[in-house]
Amino acid sequence: MLKLNANYDTFLASVNIFPLSNMYTGSSREIIGKWEKKNRVVYPPQLPGEPRRPAVIYHCRREIKYSKDKMWYLATLIKGMSIDQALAQLQFNDKKGAKVIREVLLEAQELAVTKYNVEFKSNLYIAKSLTGKGQYLKKIRYHGRGKFGIMEKVRCHYFVKLVEGPPPPPEPPKTGFDQAKEYVQQLRNRTIINAL
Amino acid sequence: MAAPTQRGLVRLPLRVCLQGAESLLNPIRLAQSSLVVPVRTKKRLILPPRVKTKYTTPEEQKEKMRASGIVIPHEKLERSITLACTASIFDPYIPPEGDARLSSLSKETLKQRAVQLKQSTISQLAIRKVKQYDPNFSSKTFPEMAQKIFIEAHDCLTNFNKDKLHSLVTERCYPEMVRGNRYKTIRWSFVESLEPPRTVQIRHFTMMNKDNLYGQVTVRMHTRQTVVIYDQFGRLMYGAEDVPKDVLEYVVFERHLVNPYSSWRLHGKIVPSWAPPKDPTY
Numbered sequence: 509m510l511k512l513n514a515n516y517d518t519f520l521a522s523v524n525i526f527p528l529s530n531m532y533t534g535s536s537r538e539i540i541g542k543w544e545k546k547n548r549v550v551y552p553p554q555l556p557g558e559p560r561r562p563a564v565i566y567h568c569r570r571e572i573k574y575s576k577d578k579m580w581y582l583a584t585l586i587k588g589m590s591i592d593q594a595l596a597q598l599q600f601n602d603k604k605g606a607k608v609i610r611e612v613l614l615e616a617q618e619l620a621v622t623k624y625n626v627e628f629k630s631n632l633y634i635a636k637s638l639t640g641k642g643q644y645l646k647k648i649r650y651h652g653r654g655k656f657g658i659m660e661k662v663r664c665h666y667f668v669k670l671v672e673g674p675p676p677p678p679e680p681p682k683t684g685f686d687q688a689k690e691y692v693q694q695l696r697n698r699t700i701i702n703a704l
Numbered sequence: 705m706a707a708p709t710q711r712g713l714v715r716l717p718l719r720v721c722l723q724g725a726e727s728l729l730n731p732i733r734l735a736q737s738s739l740v741v742p743v744r745t746k747k748r749l750i751l752p753p754r755v756k757t758k759y760t761t762p763e764e765q766k767e768k769m770r771a772s773g774i775v776i777p778h779e780k781l782e783r784s785i786t787l788a789c790t791a792s793i794f795d796p797y798i799p800p801e802g803d804a805r806l807s808s809l810s811k812e813t814l815k816q817r818a819v820q821l822k823q824s825t826i827s828q829l830a831i832r833k834v835k836q837y838d839p840n841f842s843s844k845t846f847p848e849m850a851q852k853i854f855i856e857a858h859d860c861l862t863n864f865n866k867d868k869l870h871s872l873v874t875e876r877c878y879p880e881m882v883r884g885n886r887y888k889t890i891r892w893s894f895v896e897s898l899e900p901p902r903t904v905q906i907r908h909f910t911m912m913n914k915d916n917l918y919g920q921v922t923v924r925m926h927t928r929q930t931v932v933i934y935d936q937f938g939r940l941m942y943g944a945e946d947v948p949k950d951v952l953e954y955v956v957f958e959r960h961l962v963n964p965y966s967s968w969r970l971h972g973k974i975v976p977s978w979a980p981p982k983d984p985t986y
Contacts, residue, residue: 548887549936550887550888550889550936551936551937551938552889552938553889553891553932553934553938553940554934554938554939554940560939561937561938561939562937563936563937563939564937624935624936624937625935625936625937625939625941643749645749645750
């Protein structure tokens with residue numbers, strides 16, 4: 509009885525009996541992630557005197573066949589850059605993840621112009637650029653002498669937050685004078701305990 | 705509560721003895737006990753490829769299925785669809801050029817033209833057909849009702865009251881009104897009506913069968929409205945606050961006449977080619 513059931517299941521898996529039933533299935537990722545939900549925030553209308561609020565676009569790609577640690581190098585490379593500069597840098601980077609991130613940035617740029625009422629597609633900069641761990645698969649890797657290792661097939665997610673406007677200027681490096689000022693301030697902050 | 709053993713026998717109370725017997729008698733429990741529960745392995749994300757694939761084409765697989773005796777019940781995928789509205793505006797009204805403009809023609813000739821249009825034969829036939837199903841219909845009182853529906857529908861749009869909006873607007877018009885507005889703030893208000901609304905054209909159509917009747921009425925409205933749209937981040941996108949604009953519209957209302965519980969709903973607008981261009985969006 510068991511064996512017959514097993515055949516039935518595998519048979520059904522290989523043959524698509526009801527091709528029309530696929531039209532009611534959604535994408536395999538049914539859980540909408542927190543990053544995607546950040547796009548749903550609606551702000552109240554601004555008063556005429558207020559400065560114009562910059563548009564913010566959250567975009568991500570899930571389950572990229574790449575390591576999250578290797579992707580991290582590319583994510584930190586483009587952090588804080590304007591979108592044109594980031595696209596240029598990724599175009600001439602030899603890593604596999606660079607191609608993927610470039611596609612994600614172009615998608616996000618398109619979304620910004622069509623959906624989020626951004627006027628100029630170059631007027632965006634990357635405020636946040638993160639990687640996350642995707643679902644891992646396990647496989648067996650055979651070694652000699654009857655030994656084996658468990659191979660992990662890694663996948664990662666990539667998240668990006670684009671903000672409208674020119675990129676913020678980089679922080680100036682800390683000079684010796686600033687360090688000295690801080691030291692003197694620390695000395696001045698000291699208090700004498702158990703005294704009048 | 706077992707009694708002390710006597711001659712190696714355990715004397716149990718009657719209900720304990722009959723517990724097993726009860727399960728045998730109860731048919732549901734019998735079925736459960738006889739069902740074979742297959743042991744599940746861990747759910748794998750990817751199934752490994754099948755090694756021995758003897759039959760690949762669907763015809764071969766069907767043959768093998770028939771031979772092995774597996775019967776898959778053929779389910780009929782039937783989903784009933786109710787058509788509560790037509791897909792478009794049939795025989796659209798062609799508004800005369802210079803309708804709301806000051807032209808060299810005198811007002812009287814314009815009025816005459818308007819009256820002529822209303823009295824065209826097709827409209828008369830349609831009115832008769834509509835009165836057959838809806839005896840309270842009158843082409844004179846209808847425009848006021850239509851304007852009320854129009855104002856209510858737009859108010860629902862500003863509040864995003866989806867349920868009420870569905871009852872005031874047909875399924876064909878709803879996506880046109882709502883698309884792209886999900887994350888936007890819309891402020892709309894109706895200031896006043898410059899001219900009393902009037903019916904301009906009435907038509908009736910059948911879909912699928914000869915009995916399935918839909919009626920479409922075009923109403924001409926010359927009104928003053930204010931509209932402001934803010935985008936997702938609260939920035940002004942279109943229009944200006946408290947700046948009323950004169951609007952000449954030809955609005956089409958539809959009703960599924962055969963259904964006694966249907967009502968007249970907003971179906972669409974006719975935008976003439978000579979309409980003034982819209983304001984730019986920011």
